[in-house]
Amino acid sequence: QADKLTPSIGITLDRFIKQKQDEFPFATGELSQLLRDIALAGKIIHWEVNRAGLANITGSYGNYNVQGEEQQKLDVVANVRFIRALRNGGEVCGIISEEEDSFIDTGNHQGKYVVAIDPLDGSSNIDVNVSIGTIFSIYRRVSPVGSPPIIEDFLQPGNRQVAAGYIVYGSSTMLVYTTGKGVNGFTYEQSIGEFILSHPSIKVPQEGKIYSCNEGNLLDFSAGVQHFIEQCREQRLSARYIGSLVADFHRNLLKGGIFLYPSTQKAPNGKLRLLFECNPMAFLMEQAGGMATDGKRRILDIEPKEIHQRTPFFVGPQNLMERLNQCFQQE
Ligand code: AHM
Ligand code: MG
Numbered sequence: 537q538a539d540k541l542t543p544s545i546g547i548t549l550d551r552f553i554k555q556k557q558d559e560f561p562f563a564t565g566e567l568s569q570l571l572r573d574i575a576l577a578g579k580i581i582h583w584e585v586n587r588a589g590l591a592n593i594t595g596s597y598g599n600y601n602v603q604g605e606e607q608q609k610l611d612v613v614a615n616v617r618f619i620r621a622l623r624n625g626g627e628v629c630g631i632i633s634e635e636e637d638s639f640i641d642t643g644n645h646q647g648k649y650v651v652a653i654d655p656l657d658g659s660s661n662i663d664v665n666v667s668i669g670t671i672f673s674i675y676r677r678v679s680p681v682g683s684p685p686i687i688e689d690f691l692q693p694g695n696r697q698v699a700a701g702y703i704v705y706g707s708s709t710m711l712v713y714t715t716g717k718g719v720n721g722f723t724y725e726q727s728i729g730e731f732i733l734s735h736p737s738i739k740v741p742q743e744g745k746i747y748s749c750n751e752g753n754l755l756d757f758s759a760g761v762q763h764f765i766e767q768c769r770e771q772r773l774s775a776r777y778i779g780s781l782v783a784d785f786h787r788n789l790l791k792g793g794i795f796l797y798p799s800t801q802k803a804p805n806g807k808l809r810l811l812f813e814c815n816p817m818a819f820l821m822e823q824a825g826g827m828a829t830d831g832k833r834r835i836l837d838i839e840p841k842e843i844h845q846r847t848p849f850f851v852g853p854q855n856l857m858e859r860l861n862q863c864f865q866q867e
Contacts, residue, residue: 549575549711549722549731556715566627567674567698570649571713573625574672575731577618578703578711581656581670582724584613585705610662611635614655614670622651629677630685632843634812639843641684649698650675650689654812658780667706669782673816674699690843694815694836701816704782712738712786714823719789738789740824744853746793748777748784756800760831760867764796764860781808785817785851789824794852794860798831806830806848810840814849827857831864 547555550572557568615635622628622642629647631640634654654671661668676698677689701713709724711731721735747768754762768775776793778784788795799806808814818828818835828835828851838847850860 545725545728545732547733549733552720552722552733556717566648567715569625570622570627570651570674571699573621573627574618574651574701574703575711577621578670578709578731579724579729580617580621581614581703582705582709582726584610584617585668609659611656611659618653618655618670622653629681630689632690632811634809634844637844639685639687639690645682645684648676648681650677650685652690652811652815654809657782657813658778661778661780666778667704667780667783669705669780669786670703671782671813671816672701673697673811673819687843690811691840693839694810694818697815697819697836700819702782702785702820704786706783706786710734710786712789712820714820716819716823719820719824735790738824740789740821740826740853741792742825742853742855744773744788744792744794744856746774746776746788746791747796747856748775748788748793749796749798750777750779751775753798753800753802756802757798758831758864758867760864761796761798761860763866764863767859767863781813781817785820788852789821789826792853794850794856796860797849799848803846805846808846808849810835810838810845810847811843814847814851817849817851821851826851826853828852829857829861 553568553571557563557565615633619631622631626644627647628642628649628651629644630650632652652673656668657671658668675692675696679686679689699715703711710721712721719738721738722731723734725732784795797806797808814835821828830847
């Protein structure tokens with residue numbers, strides 16, 4: 537009777553990570569701890585995001601509030617929070633962030649891992665209360681443990697990711713991640729301060745019915761992409777575009793949709809960044825049964841040349857990705 541009155545709230549992220557770790561007898565627990573550090577940073581940013589309107593941190597960076605304190609833009613705040621959480625955690629020897637020009641040596645030279653983060657993606661949406669997100673990607677370093685990190689630790693192709701995920705600060709906050717064994721989603725329960733498994737083993741619906749792109753750039757798109765969009769319209773697919781990658785991707789992942797950010801006149805190599813945005817999303821989508829390309833190549837096989845490299849990006853369920861591919865071939 538008591539059980540019925542108090543239904544279980546489900547498995548927490550911490551317990552889930554612990555269970556997964558127990559499946560690997562030789563695991564040292566460092567990756568598990570790293571994932572927990574990211575979740576902790578996510579909780580702090582959730583708190584920052586939710587008080588942003590009142591705390592005068594939606595203003596532009598460099599402004600001062602009435603008390604004469606400098607206002608911090610939320611993406612700067614998120615960057616500081618994340619770097620601090622990862623540095624304090626101790627498992628990470630180096631970090632690259634979309635907000636930083638070059639890589640950060642955390643000083644934890646015994647750490648086996650390096651992390652790429654986009655601390656708060658979709659910054660143009662912050663001031664208008666639209667969902668935003670954090671994207672992360674974890675690699676094992678290639679330099680020897682015990683030494684400072686080197687640039688090659690970060691310039692690894694996406695197929696070397698050990699784990700990747702995002703946190704979406706939406707109508708609820710969710711953390712979605714993969715370690716290469718499927719994708720799981722956790723919803724933040726504020727009252728107890730825990731992420732709870734709410735979306736186990738996410739698979740993208742294979743009959744995608746949504747397409748997402750900035751159609752204002754249509755005339756800049758290649759003939760193949762234009763043709764594909766024409767087909768989407770003919771087939772009465774739904775057009776959905778928030779302009780916030782994490783939110784657009786999250787919806788497409790759960791409901792079945794393709795996201796396109798092709799090259800444009802303004803952004804000849806596409807707008808999105810390979811290491812911070814495309815690789816983690818590509819890893820998640822493949823793990824959920826979909827695909828991700830730059831129009832020619834699998835995203836995860838691209839050898840990065842520099843940290844802030846951009847790429848055209850197409851990601852979604854197989855039916856739509858295959859149709860897009862046919863349009864490219866007819867170009
Ligand atoms: P940001 O990293 O500067 O925030 O920009 C990335 C964002 C993505 O969230 C989104 O998919 C894209 O830019 C939208 O671009 P556009 O406004 O050109 O459609
Ligand atoms: Mg970004």
